Amino acid sequence: MFNVDNHKCIGCGLCIEDCFVKDISIIDNKAFIKNKDCIKCGHCIAICPTNAISTDDYNMNEVINYDEDTFNINSENLLNFIRFRRTIRKFKDKEVEPEKLLKIIEAGRYTPTASNxxxxxxxxxxxxxxxxxxxxxxxxxxxxxEIIKTSKNELEIKYAKSWKLMYKIFKRNPQKQDNLFFFSKNIIIITSPNDLNAGLASTNLELMCNALGLGALYSGFFILASHNSHKIKEFLNLKADEKIINCIVIGYPDVKYLRTVPRKEPSIKWL
Incomplete structure (x- = not known):
């Protein structure tokens, strides 16, 4: 539940104005949270000027007061950071520290989700x-x-032949070549019943990888394989409502890029 400390509350009404589901009212000049329609988004905690609101649903020790120096990012630096990121397919033979993997997941944890x-x-x-x-x-x-037998699409057939070759090489010598995980020692699989929520989280995970000096690869091959294999789902011990949305291959990059690259002009409609 979300609770209000009446000794701290000054009845300013800011929490009421910012509550999307209108679950807060004023009683005797103090905020009162009904906890009826609350989606536990925490906006009331974030906006209260006297820090009067708390919850026992989450760990309040995680709450950090806003600090301009450590919370702000220069917009040009952020844009350049996004421009400079590259998909990595060459990794060093080096383990990624568990604390870095947890920090990457933390970036996903704080990504917004529909209805919180x-x-x-x-x-x-x-x-x-x-x-x-x-x-x-x-x-x-x-x-x-199956594709080679049934498809007439040249691109599909090209990929199908490459997959068969990858499997053949692996069975002969697993250490010779790896065009799937590229000999990375870590992958993070993102699951959710909601595609958008997992997709948004994946983006933040990858940005945190880059911020930590790591490289990342979104593995579309893995997604395709997992959707066509009960063995993979059983291996991962997926719950009934867990759907594999993304897979990020992570490691220390064994390549150094020196500049950004060009992109297509954006397709924009101004209405």
């Missing part, structure tokens, strides 16, 4: 990454065989 459902979950694969790699390549190989 906070229904995004994360699976970190480290020790069993090679077992998962084999399952993914097996699934891609099976999918590739």
């Amino acid at each position: 459902l906070q229904n995004v979950s994360y699976i970190v694969v480290r020790e069993k990454i090679n077992e998962l790699r084999e399952l993914v390549l097996e699934s891609l190989n099976n999918l590739g065989e």
Whole structure:
């Protein structure tokens, strides 16, 4: 529940004005939270000028007061940071520290979700990454065989042949080549019943990777394989409502980029 400390509350009404679901009222010149329609977004905690509002649903020790020096990001620096990020497919033979992986997930944890459902979950694969790699390549190989038999799309057939070759190389020598995880030692799988929530979280995860000096790759091959394999879902021990939305391959980059790259002009409609 969300609660108001009447000794601190000054009845200013700011929390009422900012409460989207209108779950707060004024009684005897003090804010009163009904906890009926509350979605636990925490806006009331964030906006209260006297720090009078708290909740026992979350850990209040995580609350940090706003500080201009440490909370603000220069807009040009942020834009350049986004422009400079690159997909990494070459990683050093170096473990990513667990505390960095937790910090990456923390960036996802604080990403907004529809109705504040906070229904995004994360699976970190480290020790069993090679077992998962084999399952993914097996699934891609099976999918590739089916595509070659049935498809007339040249691009699909091209990918299908590459998947079959990847699986063949892996079965001969798993250490020779890895065009799936690129010998990364860490992946984070993002799951959610809501595609948008998981997609938004994934973006923040990847930005935090770059901020920590790490490299990241969104693995579309993994997503495709996982959607066509019960073995992968069983291996990951997914719950009934957990849907694999994204997979981020993470590691220390073994490549150094020196500049940004050009992009298409944006497609914009001004109405």
